[in-house]
Amino acid sequence: MSDTISTCRFAARHPTQLHLTIGLLALAIIRAVPVDIGARESKDWIVLENCRLISNPANDGDSFHASAGAKEYIFRLYMVDAPETDEMTPRRLVEQAKYFAITVPEAIEVGRAAKEFTRAKLSEPFTVFTHMSDAMGHSKLERFYAFVQSKEGDLSELLVRNGLARNYGFKAVPPGLRNSRVESEKLQQFEDEAREEQIGGWGIHAGRLNAHAQRATQISVFTVEENLRPWTFPPTNTFSRISPLPRPDASIPIISGVETQKPHGKKEIEPGRIDINAATEKELKMIPGIGLVIAGRIIAARPFRSADDLKKVNGIGDRKYARIRPYFR
Numbered sequence: 001m002s003d004t005i006s007t008c009r010f011a012a013r014h015p016t017q018l019h020l021t022i023g024l025l026a027l028a029i030i031r032a033v034p035v036d037i038g039a040r041e042s043k044d045w046i047v048l049e050n051c052r053l054i055s056n057p058a059n060d061g062d063s064f065h066a067s068a069g070a071k072e073y074i075f076r077l078y079m080v081d082a083p084e085t086d087e088m089t090p091r092r093l094v095e096q097a098k099y100f101a102i103t104v105p106e107a108i109e110v111g112r113a114a115k116e117f118t119r120a121k122l123s124e125p126f127t128v129f130t131h132m133s134d135a136m137g138h139s140k141l142e143r144f145y146a147f148v149q150s151k152e153g154d155l156s157e158l159l160v161r162n163g164l165a166r167n168y169g170f171k172a173v174p175p176g177l178r179n180s181r182v183e184s185e186k187l188q189q190f191e192d193e194a195r196e197e198q199i200g201g202w203g204i205h206a207g208r209l210n211a212h213a214q215r216a217t218q219i220s221v222f223t224v225e226e227n228l229r230p231w232t233f234p235p236t237n238t239f240s241r242i243s244p245l246p247r248p249d250a251s252i253p254i255i256s257g258v259e260t261q262k263p264h265g266k267k268e269i270e271p272g273r274i275d276i277n278a279a280t281e282k283e284l285k286m287i288p289g290i291g292l293v294i295a296g297r298i299i300a301a302r303p304f305r306s307a308d309d310l311k312k313v314n315g316i317g318d319r320k321y322a323r324i325r326p327y328f329r
Helices: 002-013 015-032 090-100 104-121 155-161 181-197 200-206 281-285 292-300 307-312 318-327
Strands: 046-053 063-068 071-077 126-134 143-150
Touching: 063 126, 071 155, 090 104, 090 200, 104 155, 104 200, 143 155, 155 181, 181 200, 181 318, 281 292, 307 318
Parallel strands: 071 143
Antiparallel strands: 046 063, 046 126, 063 071, 126 143
C-alpha cells in the first residue's frame, strides 16, 4: 500500500516528468510497430516484390488490383494513361480518342487491348515501387501510384512503346533518377516511335491495333541497392520502408536511351538560330525537346538539304518536328 501511495504522490508533484515519460514510451511503441502500406505517404520508395495480378472487372491497362502478401491493393501507373475500357467516363474517353485521332468506340478497343496487354505482362510475379501516394478512384480499396516492373521491364514504357497508352499522367521521379524529365522524354520518344510504326492506338485504322514494336527497345529496369534486400511478404502482412535508391552512377542500371542527368541550366535559344548541318551536340541539346539520343541521330543523318528533312530522323514524329523546327534556320 505504501508503494502505491508513494507513486501517486510522485505523479501529483511532477506532472511534467510523467507526461514526458508517457510520451517517450508511446513513441517507442509506435516505432516498434511495422509500417502498413496503407498507413500514409512515404518519401522513400517502398519496394514490394512477388506481387500478383488479381482478376477484377475494374482492371484496365494502367490501373489494376494486385496482391501483396495476403492483402489486396489497387495500383495506378505513374506518367501514362491508357484509354478507358467502357463508356462510364465519356468526357475522358472523348479526350483520349482525340489524342489518338480515333473515334470513341475505337478508343475503347484500344483500352481493352491495353488491359489484355497488361494482363499478359503481369501473368508472372512482378515488382511494385510506390510512395503510397493516393491515386484516388471509386473503389473502397485505396489506390496508389506506382512504377510496376514486369519481367520485361517497366510496364508504363512497354504500354507507350506499343501504342497502348499516351505519355500523360501524374509524374514522379523514377527510382534511381534525379528528375522526372528524363523519363518523360523517354516516354515521348517511345510514343513518337509507336506513332511512326503505326501500332496500337496509332495503327487502329491500319488494322495494327495488336501489332507490337518492331525495332529493338531499351526498357528501363529498376532495382534496389545490392546491400539492401528487397522486401518480401511475411505471414503477418507487414511492410517495410526501403531507403532511397542510389543515384544513376551507383548500382541501379537504368537502361535508358536518353541522358540520365539534367543539364545544368539549359540555356534559352532563340528560334531560327541553329544551322542543321553545323550545330554541335551541345547546341542541339539546348533546343527544348531534343535530348542526347535525338541529337546524336540528327548528327548521324547529316547532311540535310534543309531543316525540313528533320522529319526523316528516327524518333522525330509530327509533334516533335512541330516543336523543334522553328529553332532551325
